Amino acid sequence: MNNKFYEIEVLNQDGSKQNLSEYEGKVLLIVNTATGCGFTPQYKELEAIYREYKDKGFEILDFPCNQFAEQAKGTDQEINQFCSLKYDTTFKRFKKVEVIGENKCDLFRYLTDTLGYNGKGLKMKFINKISKAKDNEVRWNFTKFLVDKEGNVIKRFEPVDNLKTVKSEIEKLLK
Numbered sequence: 698m699n700n701k702f703y704e705i706e707v708l709n710q711d712g713s714k715q716n717l718s719e720y721e722g723k724v725l726l727i728v729n730t731a732t733g734c735g736f737t738p739q740y741k742e743l744e745a746i747y748r749e750y751k752d753k754g755f756e757i758l759d760f761p762c763n764q765f766a767e768q769a770k771g772t773d774q775e776i777n778q779f780c781s782l783k784y785d786t787t788f789k790r791f792k793k794v795e796v797i798g799e800n801k802c803d804l805f806r807y808l809t810d811t812l813g814y815n816g817k818g819l820k821m822k823f824i825n826k827i828s829k830a831k832d833n834e835v836r837w838n839f840t841k842f843l844v845d846k847e848g849n850v851i852k853r854f855e856p857v858d859n860l861k862t863v864k865s866e867i868e869k870l871l872k
Contacts, residue, residue, distance in 0.1 A: 701807070701848075703717050705803050707792075707803075710777060723756050724755045724845060726863070727760065727844065728759055728842075729762040729794070729839070730761050731761060731762060731769035731838040732769055734765070736856045741784050743757055743860070744784055744785060744788065746863070747787065750868075750871060751788075754846070755871060757788035757789070758788070758791065759788060759789065760793075760802075761773070761792075761793045762795065762796050764829070765838050773790075796840075797831070808853075809835060812852070813833035814830075814832070814836065836856075837855075837856050840854070840856055841854040841858075843866055843870070852866050
């Protein structure tokens with residue numbers, strides 16, 4: 698293991714530490730989420746993508762975040778229950794994190810340092826106005842980062858990006 702990505706530790710919902718090296722050799726989609734967001738219905742399509750590719754070396758890592766309009770207010774357990782009951786999600790959900798500011802978790806610091814903000818188009822205009830994010834930080838809930846089997850951060854998708862495009866990029870990495 699010579700990729701710094703795999704050295705990062707994250708927190709499971711129970712507060713225990715998990716090293717990302719456990720995902721070495723898998724294609725990953727890392728998403729910051731919220732249960733009360735206009736983009737929350739993306740859970741349904743994300744779960745469909747996960748079920749289609751999970752047996753082919755693909756994982757979705759879900760990191761709830763309450764930093765954008767307080768749209769992930771519940772406890773980790775409440776968030777997990779909501780996602781399981783409403784969207785039947787089965788992919789891994791971690792402890793709530795901060796993705797912007799000085800308390801940004803190590804994973805999102807690494808992701809945003811590796812791939813800068815690319816959502817300067819018209820679709821992101823409203824989000825850019827209301828977000829407190831700066832520079833390359835995550836602008837809103839449901840920003841996604843695609844990581845290849847070697848731990849390289851390949852693509853960043855903003856919340857408004859079409860999930861068909863995300864799926865297509867995942868397929869390319871699984872071949």
